[in-house]
Amino acid sequence: SLCIGLLIDDAIVVRENIVRHVQLGADHVTAARVGTDEIGLAVMATTFALCAVFVPVAFMGGIIGKFFHPFGITVVVAVLVSLFVSFTLDPMLSSVWHDPPAARLKHLPVIGHAIRATDRGMDWLHGVYERLIHWVFSARRWPLPLPAFGRGFGADGKRLHHGPRHWRRATLTPRGVVMAVGIGSFVAAIGLAPLVGSEFVPQTDQGFTQLKLTLPVGSSLTRTDEKVRQVETIVLALPEVANVSTWVGGAGQRNQAWLNIALKDRKDRSRSQKQVEDGLRETIARIPGVDITLGFDRPIYVAILGSDPEGLARVASDFAEKVKKIPGVVDVELSVKPGLPAYAVRLKPGAVRELGLTAPQLASSLRAYVNGETATYWTTPDGNQVEVVLRLDAVQRERVAQLRQLPVAFARDGTPIALDSVAEITEVFNPEIIRRQNLQRREAVFAGVKDRSAGDVGKDVQALIKATQLPPGFSFDIGGQMQQQAEAFGGLLSAMALAVIFIYIVLASQFGSFLQPIAIMASLPLALIGVMLALLFWRSTLNVFSMIGLVMLMGLVTKNAILLVDFANHARKAGATVADALLQAGLIRMRPIVMTTAAMVFGMLPMALALNDGGEIQAPMGRAIIGGVITSTLLTLVVVPVIYSYLVRERRPAALVQGGSALPPLVVADRD
Numbered sequence: 001s002l003c004i005g006l007l008i009d010d011a012i013v014v015r016e017n018i019v020r021h022v023q024l025g026a027d028h029v030t031a032a033r034v035g036t037d038e039i040g041l042a043v044m045a046t047t048f049a050l051c052a053v054f055v056p057v058a059f060m061g062g063i064i065g066k067f068f069h070p071f072g073i074t075v076v077v078a079v080l081v082s083l084f085v086s087f088t089l090d091p092m093l094s095s096v097w098h099d100p101p102a103a104r105l106k107h108l109p110v111i112g113h114a115i116r117a118t119d120r121g122m123d124w125l126h127g128v129y130e131r132l133i134h135w136v137f138s139a140r141r142w143p144l145p146l147p148a149f150g151r152g153f154g155a156d157g158k159r160l161h162h163g164p165r166h167w168r169r170a171t172l173t174p175r176g177v178v179m180a181v182g183i184g185s186f187v188a189a190i191g192l193a194p195l196v197g198s199e200f201v202p203q204t205d206q207g208f209t210q211l212k213l214t215l216p217v218g219s220s221l222t223r224t225d226e227k228v229r230q231v232e233t234i235v236l237a238l239p240e241v242a243n244v245s246t247w248v249g250g251a252g253q254r255n256q257a258w259l260n261i262a263l264k265d266r267k268d269r270s271r272s273q274k275q276v277e278d279g280l281r282e283t284i285a286r287i288p289g290v291d292i293t294l295g296f297d298r299p300i301y302v303a304i305l306g307s308d309p310e311g312l313a314r315v316a317s318d319f320a321e322k323v324k325k326i327p328g329v330v331d332v333e334l335s336v337k338p339g340l341p342a343y344a345v346r347l348k349p350g351a352v353r354e355l356g357l358t359a360p361q362l363a364s365s366l367r368a369y370v371n372g373e374t375a376t377y378w379t380t381p382d383g384n385q386v387e388v389v390l391r392l393d394a395v396q397r398e399r400v401a402q403l404r405q406l407p408v409a410f411a412r413d414g415t416p417i418a419l420d421s422v423a424e425i426t427e428v429f430n431p432e433i434i435r436r437q438n439l440q441r442r443e444a445v446f447a448g449v450k451d452r453s454a455g456d457v458g459k460d461v462q463a464l465i466k467a468t469q470l471p472p473g474f475s476f477d478i479g480g481q482m483q484q485q486a487e488a489f490g491g492l493l494s495a496m497a498l499a500v501i502f503i504y505i506v507l508a509s510q511f512g513s514f515l516q517p518i519a520i521m522a523s524l525p526l527a528l529i530g531v532m533l534a535l536l537f538w539r540s541t542l543n544v545f546s547m548i549g550l551v552m553l554m555g556l557v558t559k560n561a562i563l564l565v566d567f568a569n570h571a572r573k574a575g576a577t578v579a580d581a582l583l584q585a586g587l588i589r590m591r592p593i594v595m596t597t598a599a600m601v602f603g604m605l606p607m608a609l610a611l612n613d614g615g616e617i618q619a620p621m622g623r624a625i626i627g628g629v630i631t632s633t634l635l636t637l638v639v640v641p642v643i644y645s646y647l648v649r650e651r652r653p654a655a656l657v658q659g660g661s662a663l664p665p666l667v668v669a670d671r672d
Contacts, residue, residue, distance in 0.1 A: 005601070011354060042566035052554035056498040060494075060495055124595070136642060210294070212293040213291070232244060236452055241261055300480065307441060316335070339431050351409075454482075530629070530630055545619075552659050553632070556628075601630065
């Protein structure tokens with residue numbers, strides 16, 4: 001879906017230039033040949049710039065690279081095929097497939113109104129742009145309350161190239177105002193980044209969530225079932241819930257239960273999945289003796305490693321209490337759990353020495369009393385064999401005190417010896433699970449987020465980690481989405497850096513200049529303010545998908561600048577001044593720029609709106625591209641010409657004479 005608006009960009013630019021030549025009086029064959037040759041360099045430069053952006057994306061490392069390898073390869077191949085089609089099929093069809101007369105189309109009910117509205121809109125844009133460029137390159141100057149050392153200015157506002165330098169007041173030109181606006185937009189975009197927030201992947205409305213209930217350790221299955229039924233009543237009372245499936249208890253987990261909650265379709269409910277989860281969290285929190293966790297994924301994960309189990313549990317508990325105080329943190333869960341109650345039977349040294357009793361022998365005797373042992377097999381009348389288990393009656397094994405009097409050994413004279421005579425029975429708590437990492441014990445803190453982005457909460461957690469002094473022998477290990485986000489953003493930033501280098505190399509080779517690519521690449525930071533405003537408007541965050549959109553923008557926004565600079569170079573070679581060449585470039589290339597921008601915006605709009613279930617995960621990509629393309633188009637038409645004027649010099653009159661040709665007067669083709 002990303003390539004829908006991207007693939008037709010080259011065809012739009014080529015076709016528009018061919019139509020312009022037809023309207024200037026050339027026949028269709030000549031217009032197809034000349035128009036394609038004239039725009040060929042710009043089209044190749046834009047396509048190769050896109051390839052330079054997506055090749056590094058295709059070969060990113062880590063888990064994120066596995067996701068975007070097919071994406072990068074697909075885009076590169078698609079734009080190369082688009083370039084081939086725009087240079088072959090489009091000119092051929094334009095030479096033999098004539099357009100219907102425009103006058104006839106304007107009389108159609110709907111199409112005619114659209115054509116007239118488009119022409120009026122373009123005429124208005126041409127007028128506004130022409131006045132703006134004349135103002136930008138005017139000789140107006142505003143004095144500033146700052147000192148400057150240099151030559152002065154004449155009555156026409158132009159700098160004097162002769163005469164001594166002296167101290168004077170600094171001045172600000174319209175070009176300086178434009179540069180200040182461009183730099184200010186970039187600074188404002190950086191300032192908006194904290195308001196946008198960040199996370200690894202955007203949260204989606206899947207219409208399904210899970211609720212985990214945890215009761216105190218040692219709770220019976222009956223007690224857990226009672227609490228679950230209370231929670232079920234609350235959940236089923238919500239109008240957004242379609243059905244609930246419950247799982248109570250499990251192997252060694254009698255104090256836990258899970259509720260799988262299916263929500264109705266989004267069109268049939270007024271609240272999102274996140275809002276339903278927040279409401280459930282507040283309601284169930286009023287039930288005493290129950291800890292809950294909502295959702296499948298908690299982005300905060302911090303592990304603490306150490307060799308001392310008791311010290312590790314204490315340190316982890318203290319750290320979890322500090323994490324709970326961070327704004328936006330919910331559903332904090334600690335892997336440290338109270339041990340399972342049990343009794344340890346330890347042999348007395350005298351029993352081992354005098355009776356020769358061993359721990360396995362004692363364990364075998366107790367197992368026979370409590371769990372029972374298979375004494376024999378009984379064959380039923382129908383021929384089936386049934387185990388006959390021999391063990392104490394239930395009333396004789398209800399309390400530990402009863403076990404103390406059970407005989408576990410016999411003296412030499414045959415006298416039975418009770419358990420408490422040869423062993424000590426003490427109450428202990430056994431850990432439910434022993435977790436290890438890097439040859440050390442591990443305990444972890446898990447947490448979800450609410451009303452804040454996971455990236456912002458993660459930064460606060462990392463600041464807490466840096467401020468926490470652990471005892472000797474203990475260490476932190478950050479994982480989960482915080483680690484994945486850091487790796488993904490690092491890989492994407494590396495890909496962006498490589499893309500900038502590759503774009504410069506491609507543009508420098510295409511234009512034969514080391515300076516002009518700088519003017520073209522100045523459009524890259526101009527897109528950032530649009531990205532931030534779009535994400536802020538749609539309440540999205542900086543995540544993996546919006547960052548991919550930002551990477552894609554690096555290839556898209558250079559298209560407009562390439563069209564301007566390429567035409568300005570042709571105009572300057574024909575003898576125009578820098579200001580006149582830039583004005584003509586903006587007026588003549590404005591229509592294809594608007595067309596390609598509109599194609600990209602409307603191509604991304606379905607993705608940005610996230611109309612289907614789960615569409616929120618890719619929506620930030622489309623939103624970032626739409627915002628960046630719009631603001632970059634508006635700013636590029638003014639900022640890039642200003643930077644271009646600083647980087648190139650006016651041709652001397654002698655060069656104009658040697659050139660033997662003068663620039664024809666500006667003709668904006670009449671669309672009639």
